[in-house]
Amino acid sequence: MSAYEPVIGVEIHVQLSTRTKMFCGCELSFGDPPNTHTCPVCLAHPGVLPVVNEEAVRRALLIGVALGCEVAPRSIFHRKNYFYPDLPKAYQISQFDIPICGRGEFIAIRDDGSEIRVGITRAHLEEDAAKLTHAGGRRVGAAGSVVDFNRGGTPLVEIVTEPDLRSASDAAVFLRQLRQTLLFLGVSDCSMEEGSMRADANVSIRPVGADQFGTKTELKNMNSFRFLERGIDAEIARQTAILGSGGQVTQETVHFEPETGAITSLRSKEESHDYRYFPEPDLVPLAPDPSWVAELRAGLPELPLPLRRRMVDEMGLTTEDAEVLTDSPALVAYFMEVAAAVDPKAAANWIRGELRAQLREAGQDPWESTVTPARMAALVGLVESGAVSVPAAKEVLAEVISSGTEPADVVEAKGLGQISDEDELAAIVAEIVAANPVQAQQLRDGKDKVIGFFVGKAMAQTGGRADPQAVQRLVRAAVLGQ
Ligand SMILES: [Zn+2]
Structure with a gap:
């Protein structure tokens, strides 16, 4: 000091x-x-x-x-x-x-x-x-x-x-x-x-x-x-x-x-x-x-500080989310439109994370891109309902950015819908477990982190269409009998 x-x-x-x-x-x-x-x-x-x-x-x-x-x-x-x-x-x-x-x-x-x-x-x-x-x-x-x-x-x-x-x-x-x-x-x-x-x-x-x-x-x-x-x-x-x-x-x-x-x-x-x-x-x-x-005072827009407080207290965002999303009035307007249609926290995560990362390469801001708030909301909605996995949704987003297609149409055209059939997933998991006995033993020995290895394999094999949470559950069931 x-x-x-x-x-x-x-x-x-x-x-x-x-x-x-x-x-x-x-x-x-x-x-x-x-x-x-x-x-x-x-x-x-x-x-x-x-x-x-x-x-x-x-x-x-x-x-x-x-x-x-x-x-x-x-x-x-x-x-x-x-x-x-x-x-x-x-x-x-x-x-x-x-x-x-x-x-x-x-x-x-x-x-x-x-x-x-x-x-x-x-x-x-x-x-x-x-x-x-x-x-x-x-x-x-x-x-x-x-x-x-x-x-x-x-x-x-x-x-x-x-x-x-x-x-x-x-x-x-x-x-x-x-x-x-x-x-x-x-x-x-x-x-x-x-x-x-x-x-x-x-x-x-x-x-x-x-x-x-x-x-x-x-x-x-x-x-x-x-x-x-x-x-x-x-x-x-x-x-x-x-x-x-x-x-x-x-x-x-x-x-x-x-x-x-x-x-x-x-x-x-x-x-x-x-x-x-x-x-x-x-x-x-x-x-x-x-x-x-008095007229100017009455006509003030909602300013960043009260807006950030509202985002944290009423919309469930973190302080950091709120700070990033209030970077400009245009970004706030974009976020608010998406958040009105889906869970605000999910909207914040997608806009702050994947959307900005993918658009950075194109040098675009969200509100200028082909990803309109309605399309962003549709994509977040597809993930939330379990229709597409997170990795597949990232692929969908890339396609929406490059072609301006509706997210649901991209999912359909590219066959990116999440595999929700448990039996189909269980068969894939069984195959992966059988092919990787060393990692299976590690899991049995209590090395829980190795679960990520199996999820990665399942994702690779399904082109990102597997539900990671379901895969984790199925791997535990197959290896540990849980
Ligand atoms: Zn002059």
Whole structure:
């Protein structure tokens, strides 16, 4: 056990997937040729004026309402001043002391079912900077850099948490589940790879039992949950080594190199007063109509956390099943349709296991595949009724995927129906037992695992059509006289 306790808070930038930018009418684009979605406003020509995107405000409110935040009756925009080539105005329009969404809370659930309660400090609206690309990939030592203003002015919501997290793995669980919630709200596509969701972590450590926080560092821009978890762990280890040798942690921004696992210092951390925040004189305050906010609250979709609870408590799924199946709204819809027709636990096992495994090879998601929910339910139903064995059903599934045929028709055409005739099975079992006296003796000697050997033989001989449970029973009867 370490003598230190980590204290972690995160800042998440979410690009809203609105049609147009935050303060101008340029369309959002990802992957279009550089500098094809720009105008005098987002290029900061003299004399232009910003206009707030109403849809971006709606989505920010939706996030706030879903996170239980207090919605400010009147919030204002500020200018955050700094010079960088990706910021043509030399300031970013953001929010400072009166964000649109104030304090809230998010509850994430660990695999063991325990809760991680994370206070939300605020969620505010701002605009994204343009995209800089450095020749050679590195900022330092690059031969040159180019800037693409397509991204400049994209609406962002920045969500800031309280320093309530105590481990890197909790931080990863929290972020994954927060991401799911945002996906369910339909506000962003939340792709960490493409940068539409970016996370920074504030990390400090303190002696176990201490009340005071230690000096924190800011771990920048990690583009996957795995890197985030590894990065936080590496930073905790670095700080632990510093304090352990009598040193002091410096407040700074650090970067995690996934390839080497090393932490490098980027720059000393700015304080907020360094940015010379001042109220944006070109924009009026945001004062959302309370009835609009109430309408958004009433119209919230069923969010992942309550949904997962319902799946576990009412549908008999495990916590892990529920987490996997709430990965996206499309997957939830797919599962729910199958689960309405068959045993939900069986539906969960098939969708999580075999269906995903087989579709992975085809690079498809369940809802885009030829395995419609009705076909998936039909297949699960065939297994549950004993009409096909599990191995045969896997074969049927492969055929449904490749040809889009109905499961029952595949069973019929391929003769995959389970052998339910006990006499026929008993004859096959007797033959196998007679041909394998060594294994039969092992079973008599109490080596129960060898039963799997006989089941395997029976499956091979029947092309997967034998009922494994019946085979086990018949083998015991034949060998042990049970
Ligand atoms: Zn523009």
